[in-house]
Amino acid sequence: MKRVIIIGPCGSGKSTLARELAPRMGLPLVHMDQLGWQAGWVETEKAELRARLADAVAQDQWLIEGNYGSTLAPRLERADIVIYLDFPIRLCLWRLIRRIARHRGQPRPDMPEGCPERFDLGFFWYVMNWNTGPRVRTERAIAPWADKVVRLSSPRALAEWRKANRLG
Template identity: 30%
Template sequence: MKRINVIGTSGSGKSHFSYLLAQKLGIQYIEMDALFWLPNWEQLETEEFLSLLKAHLEKEAWVLDGNQSKTNSLKWQYVDTIIWLDYSFFHTFKQILIRSFKRSTSKQEIWAGTGNRESFRRNFLSSESVILWMLQNYWKTKRKYAKLFASESLNGIQLVHLTSPKKAKLFLENA
């Protein structure tokens, strides 16, 4: 495991798990959202984003967290391992509620240099809410990754399916 992509629905804990895994393996951690989001919640243009991502993926070893389907054909040319954090709906929902509440009260900048902060309004009263996104996409994402893991389209890539925080912790301990 030298080039790892951690995937899962919003709120599954991809960033936290990826960071811990990168620390454990002594390799670079790449947060896809940190590359993608600009100040004022603007998004990097697709071609520029893919170019920036490619520059990171060409490095020798890393743990990348993030889904963004538009990046799959690029990132999966490089990965040797895909880890799917596939936790229950209720666990993921609880996790995203807690995270959203903490971020909206702390006002901590999410990605350095962007000034992007989550607010109570954005998280709980907006159509841009990550909670709403999770509710709308949890089952669709689960079906998409179940189909991917059952297919033979990723020959040569190690697939790791972690279905609980307990299994994820055990995986980290043994990495």
């Protein structure tokens, strides 16, 4: 596995898993949030985001974590494997609340400087509605590459997959 994607609902643990797996697999790590945001919570222009992502995807090896549905296609085309953390939304919401409390006022390791963690009702609502919107779009996007997708439905399933693949 030289090119890995990790996707899933916000709060599923994509960034944490990526930070653990990238060094074990010897892969450079790319966080989509670092490409997609600039200081002050300013979104990167779409053309610039696509250019930044194209540079990353053109490399021979990478582990890219994050959804950013509009950017999935170029990643899926080159990926060897897609790890889909398809965890229950109630777990993701709990993890999201815990993450906000832990990092409040400071940027997380997977975010650019100048983007301190904060509670955002719109973002929380987005996660609450994952199953009726973002999930549907994600499922549609990954369907043509189903043979590359490893869907893990719980932290236990993830732990078993990691053990079976000697990745933890």
